[in-house]
Amino acid sequence: MSILKFTAKVNQGKIEIPDEYLKDLEEAQTVEIKINKPAKTAAVGIIGELIKNPLDCDNGIPLTREKTHER
16 A cells, blocks of 8 residues: 555545646555545634724723623
């Protein structure tokens, strides 16, 4: 068993095999595929906007732990 490792693009659900690996795959009867999908982080609403564009606050006063938990 030999291992080939490469990064490939997916186009409409089909993996585009780089040309330099095609010959190796033509000779194979079966292959094992491992898919690594990048994690999607979706920040939405006002929180997402603040994450993308934080407010600059020059006169901000840090809260103490007690003040943070007051209602």
